[in-house]
Amino acid sequence: MSDATALLREPWQRLERQRQAGKFGIWIFLASETLFFGALLLTYAVCRIEHPDAFAAAGRETNIWFGTINTAILLTSSLTMAVASQAAAQKGRVRQLVLACLGATAALGVAFMIVKGFEYKEDIEKHLVPGTGFALSQPSAQLFYGLYWLVTGVHAIHLTIGIALVVRLVLLGAARRIRLRGSPELEVTALYWHLVDVVWIFLYPLIYLPGRAS
Amino acid sequence: MTDAALAGELPFPPRPDYLRAGSTLLSWLATTDHKRIAILYALTITVFFFMGGAAITAVRVELFVPNGWFLTSDTYNRLFSFHGIIMVWFFLVPSIPNTFGNFLLPLMIGAPDVAFPRLNLFSWYLTLVGGIFAVYTLVAGGVDTGWTFYTPFSTMFSNTHVLTAAAAVFVVGFASIATGVNFIATTHMLRAPGMTWFRLPMFVWSIYATSIVMVLSTPVLAISLMLVIAERWLGLPIFDPARGGDPILFQHLFWFYSHPAVYIMVLPAMGVVSEIIPCFARRRLFGYDFMVYAIIAIAGIGFFVWGHHMFVSGQSPYASLIFSFLSFVIAVPSAIKVFNWTASLYRGQISFNSPMIYALGFVGLFTTGGLSGLFLASIPVDVHVTDTYFVVAHFHYIMVGGSVSAFFGALHFWWPKITGKMYPESWAQFAAITMYFGFNMTFLPQFVAGYLGMPRRYHTYPAEFQVYNVMSSAGAAVLAAAYLLPLVYLMWSLFHGARASNNPWGATGLEWTTTSPPPPHNFDLQPLVDRAPYQYHAEGESAGSDAPEVQNARSLR
Amino acid sequence: MNAIFALPEASTQAVRVDGILAALVIVSALTLALVFGLLVSFAIRYRRGSKAKRGRLPEIVNREFEVGWTAATFFLFAFLFWWAASADVGALTAPANALEVHVLAKQWMWKTQHANGAREIDELHVPVGRPVRLVMTSQDVIHSFFVPAFRIKQDVLPGRNTETWFQATKLGVFPLLCAEYCGTNHSAMRGRITVMREEDYARWLSAQPEGDDLAHVGAKLFVSQGCSGCHASSSAVHAPKLEGLYGRTVQLSDGRQVRADDAYIRDSMLQPKRDIVAGFDPIMPSFAGLLDDGDIQSLTAFIRSLGQEHGHD
Amino acid sequence: MSADRGRQEGWLLRLWLRNALVWAALLGLLVLSMFLAYIPMGPVTVTSGVAIAVIKSSLVLVFFMELIRSRALIRIAALAGLVFVGVMFALTLADVLTRSGKI
Known part of the structure; x- marks a missing residue:
């Protein structure tokens, strides 16, 4: 009982209701995020419709191995996050498992960022930064890379926030400052993490796959 | 036992109201009480309202003569840009939702607070940060893109502080999203027992619909501004025509937000008016369920019509036809609302307190503004009048004649509840009437000037338009005086006004069943709702009684 | 220059636009009269304490009322849309015999060029009664080619051509304005359209300096x-x-x-x-x-x- | 006590199994989409990449984000974002795809 009261916040009287509200709230926020990334993808779609060849040529220059490995890493992090969140919703003794899975999730997130860092380094060396000295001759190929840097950057910011939230849960949970079992915060963090994953699932074919067939 | 004891007043120990529940600065700056946050917002937007107003005063003074007389073109452009940015994002968008919505939403549904009180406070701080960016922009020399930030002017050609201005709007956008999330969750999760969806007051419905629009449209604004920032600051080409970028794409993204934003500004105003008219006509709101459907329809269809801002932009003519049709469609629910407000007066007992004058003024001005919208939905007419003063007049009728009138109506209607003080009624009536006439003097001539071909955002203009500009500027002076008046007498009432009773207007909403001002957690007893709103008289009757049925079954009168 | 209270109808399109506009003004005026009339008469008749009859409401069913005026407004608006849209569709393409004039907009001037190469700045001479097709592009930001007397307006975009056309019906000089905000001297980006008789136009054109066409x-x-x-x-x-x-x-x-x-x-x-x-x-x-x-x-x-x-x- | 433990372990196994299955499907689709990208099929190649992304994200939404077990309200919230993204794409592309042609 005292556990439940520890998790309860103003203005709620029952934890269950508070949990529902938190979950509902984060889903509304995720709907908002859908529009956020949707608008970016729309920008990409319009530019690609107007310049299909330049986008194919530009897409060929990306490193598909970095992209694919990173996608696999994020998908795996979603698995560990899903297990953490579903286990925490159960009654059993699951603290160790939840902590381990959360730790793995954060580690995979960091791994993604490291791979991304290597990829960025390579991109810069290949002169794929728009502006003077850009590697490709078509001017519209710069649109692709303008969007590439922006979209991956915004995704990376989201992922960094996600990693911070997960690490916070791990630290607080390990120090027994909060109870992870049944924690609304864990549920909310997990949903956010999965959305960041979903965004990447869409970015993968748009960034790494154009122009491979020709 | 005395009557008072029966009425449940005595058993409670004396407790301070929300204004007196703490007096340190920290108790305000770190508060999570939705009512205090509402006050913080009110102070913030008041400052911005008068900043935006000062900018446009200079513009109107400059426009007295065709070739300008005390401003350079650059200064002029910065002033109207600043006016637009401040008034749209720092006054109109947060005005009714974040002040009255914040204050009233929990009270009206019988909740102790909003669903996420700390998020609520965070959203105010975001507004403040955005505001600091905006003021910095002004102090540093201003921005001259207009509030629309059209590319490639904003990304490649303007030499002014586009970055900080865009950042200001970007940040305040997230405040909007946070507020929207909060209000939607509050409406779903915290309604008092018995407060079913179709017992919600129209104001709650309007705030709910507004929040949905905020949550789903604002992120697209954020993206459009982020793209501008990315191109300008990081040099990432997105809209650069030399590299194949598409400037019209920016307009799509921008208007995908900015048209629904009009509904963010006007839906809450409709909610306010739907509260005030029944109260002062002592009548049930005519066609409550249709009013609900209309507000949801407006919020939804509002996302489908943005292309009518782009009929001359080079947009495909097929797309223009679709947008034109949808723009006509959205006028239908707006018309329904006007008819219903009017019908609500039928066989009432109408008194003309200042909130009612504002509300009736709203109906008239909103109707005028809405009808002028039909001109803009018709492609051939729009081609002629778009980007002229006709459009300026049109949206000021909706946003100033509509939203700002309703804002002042709400301010007077709920002032006793918020502050516990009554304001001087005849001063308020005088201000309301002055505002109405000043407004029409300012903006009615602009319809004509626009039709005759005066483009908007013109520093100098052909001499034949001078007569209209002089009328406008004279009207603006009256309007400015009418806006300053309430500032004076409302401040006066804080110190010298009579104490307000719990329900000075004899209204039916839950907010009137608690004390004025309310206690920190709103209600001493959890309200229990057993009836629909606006029961000013018995079903099927028409005359209003003076003893309406308030929604709280626990509240004995 | 324009008169203060009226705008000349100097093109075929102007007549069409003014027709729709007049209809809209009438619809709006009637609606405003209805709404204001009801507001004012209710406000007077049912003011607090007036002697007007209140009592039980007549048995007019709400729902039918609502459905009735919803349908009425919808059909009215659908009709207006159909009318305006067909006028729009009818005027989309320039007639085949149209003169072609190229317009290049830049901060803050209009450069026009006739088919034979004659160039003008902030001016355009056109013959009366002959359709003129404008092919426009911008060198820098978005501008908008606006001739109130012709009721035409079209944004001029960088990196892309946009087109509009008109057929002048009145002789005279009409203002050309930039209607899309384009920076510091936006309001000074104005010009003149001179509508001439066909023979005057031919004479004027041949008198122009031999621009390379x-x-x-x-x-x-x-x-x-x-x-x-x-x-x-x-x-x-x-x-x-x-x-x-x-x-x-x-x-x-x-x-x-x-x-x-x-x-x-x-x-x-x-x-x-x-x-x-x-x-x-x-x-x-x-x-x-x-x-x-x-x-x-x-x-x-x-x-x-x-x-x-x-x-x- | 041990029965209790056994029950818990059985449950844990099911939890891992269920999620691992989804994860395997996701990785399979990832490999498939990479493979398909190298086959020249014109517009089909582009579509296949996006279509697979839609399937993958649906898997994440339904199973990892537990939409399958959520209340109707949550599903509506999730759907709302998608619907309005659809509106934004549909109407913007209505312009972009028909732009050059004049009626």
Whole structure:
């Protein structure tokens, strides 16, 4: 009982209701995020419709191995996050498992960022930064890379926030400052993490796959 | 036992109201009480309202003569840009939702607070940060893109502080999203027992619909501004025509937000008016369920019509036809609302307190503004009048004649509840009437000037338009005086006004069943709702009684 | 210049627009009269304490009332849409015999150029009673070509052509304004349209200094930019011939058909790989960045002239 | 006590199994989409990449984000974002795709 009261916040009287509200709230926020990334993808779609060849040529220059490995890493992090969140919703003794899975999730997130860092380094060396000295001759190929840097950057910011939230849960949970079992915060963090994953699932074919067939 | 004891007043120990529940600065700056946050917002937007107003005063003074007389073109452009940015994002968008919505939403549904009180406070701080960016922009020399930030002017050609201005709007956008999330969750999760969806007051419905629009449209604004920032600051080409970028794409993204934003500004105003008219006509709101459907329809269809801002932009003519049709469609629910407000007066007992004058003024001005919208939905007419003063007049009728009138109506209607003080009624009536006439003097001539071909955002203009500009500027002076008046007498009432009773207007909403001002957690007893709103008289009757049925079954009168 | 209280109807489009506008004004005035009339009469009749009858409400069912006025407004608006939209669709394409005038907008001036090469700045002379098609582009930001007396307005975009047309019906001088905010001197970006009799126009045109006409400038570019290396009829490279191309329907390699209009020719120069003509290899390089908007207009005029030489139109 | 433990372990196994299955499907689709990208099929190649992304994200939404077990309200919230993204794409592309042609 005292556990439940520890998790309860103003203005709620029952934890269950508070949990529902938190979950509902984060889903509304995720709907908002859908529009956020949707608008970016729309920008990409319009530019690609107007310049299909330049986008194919530009897409060929990306490193598909970095992209694919990173996608696999994020998908795996979603698995560990899903297990953490579903286990925490159960009654059993699951603290160790939840902590381990959360730790793995954060580690995979960091791994993604490291791979991304290597990829960025390579991109810069290949002169794929728009502006003077850009590697490709078509001017519209710069649109692709303008969007590439922006979209991956915004995704990376989201992922960094996600990693911070997960690490916070791990630290607080390990120090027994909060109870992870049944924690609304864990549920909310997990949903956010999965959305960041979903965004990447869409970015993968748009960034790494154009122009491979020709 | 005395009557008072029966009425449940005595058993409670004396407790301070929300204004007196703490007096340190920290108790305000770190508060999570939705009512205090509402006050913080009110102070913030008041400052911005008068900043935006000062900018446009200079513009109107400059426009007295065709070739300008005390401003350079650059200064002029910065002033109207600043006016637009401040008034749209720092006054109109947060005005009714974040002040009255914040204050009233929990009270009206019988909740102790909003669903996420700390998020609520965070959203105010975001507004403040955005505001600091905006003021910095002004102090540093201003921005001259207009509030629309059209590319490639904003990304490649303007030499002014586009970055900080865009950042200001970007940040305040997230405040909007946070507020929207909060209000939607509050409406779903915290309604008092018995407060079913179709017992919600129209104001709650309007705030709910507004929040949905905020949550789903604002992120697209954020993206459009982020793209501008990315191109300008990081040099990432997105809209650069030399590299194949598409400037019209920016307009799509921008208007995908900015048209629904009009509904963010006007839906809450409709909610306010739907509260005030029944109260002062002592009548049930005519066609409550249709009013609900209309507000949801407006919020939804509002996302489908943005292309009518782009009929001359080079947009495909097929797309223009679709947008034109949808723009006509959205006028239908707006018309329904006007008819219903009017019908609500039928066989009432109408008194003309200042909130009612504002509300009736709203109906008239909103109707005028809405009808002028039909001109803009018709492609051939729009081609002629778009980007002229006709459009300026049109949206000021909706946003100033509509939203700002309703804002002042709400301010007077709920002032006793918020502050516990009554304001001087005849001063308020005088201000309301002055505002109405000043407004029409300012903006009615602009319809004509626009039709005759005066483009908007013109520093100098052909001499034949001078007569209209002089009328406008004279009207603006009256309007400015009418806006300053309430500032004076409302401040006066804080110190010298009579104490307000719990329900000075004899209204039916839950907010009137608690004390004025309310206690920190709103209600001493959890309200229990057993009836629909606006029961000013018995079903099927028409005359209003003076003893309406308030929604709280626990509240004995 | 315009009168203070009325705007001349100086084009065919102006009459159409004013017709719809008048109808809208009448609809609006009637609606306003209805709403204001009801507001005021209810406000007076049912003011607090008045003697007007209250009592039980008459048995008019709410729902039918609501459905009734919803349907009524919907049909009214649908009719207005249909009317305005058909006027719009009817005026979308310029008549085939239209004079073509090129407009180049820049901060903060209008440059116009007639088919024979005569150039004007902030001015445009046109004959009365003859449709004029404007092909417009911008060198910098978005501008908007606005002639109130003709009721036309069209944004002028960088990196793209936009078109509008008008047929002047009145002689006189009419203001030309920029209607899309374009920076510091936006409000000074004004010009004049002079509508002249056909014979006066011809005389005026021939009196203009011998500007190189667009097609000749284009012909020079055709050689200097290396286009002729592949597209000249003598060339050994397998490239589409341009004679008689303009206005023709072209079969593309992916099965689509397009009309070879200004936009298509422009795209073919800037993004040659987008629309490959059936039977040819995608070997043409892009000329984006090498040709500015004026060059493209000249080259397009040259390709047009090739079509005319072969009697194709 | 041990029965209790056994029950818990059985449950844990099911939890891992269920999620691992989804994860395997996701990785399979990832490999498939990379493979398909190298086969020249014109517009089908582009579509296949996006279509697979839609399937993958649906898997994440339904199973990892537990939409399958959520209340109707949550599903509506999730759907709302998608619907309005659809509106934004549909109407913007209505312009972009029909732009060059004049009626």
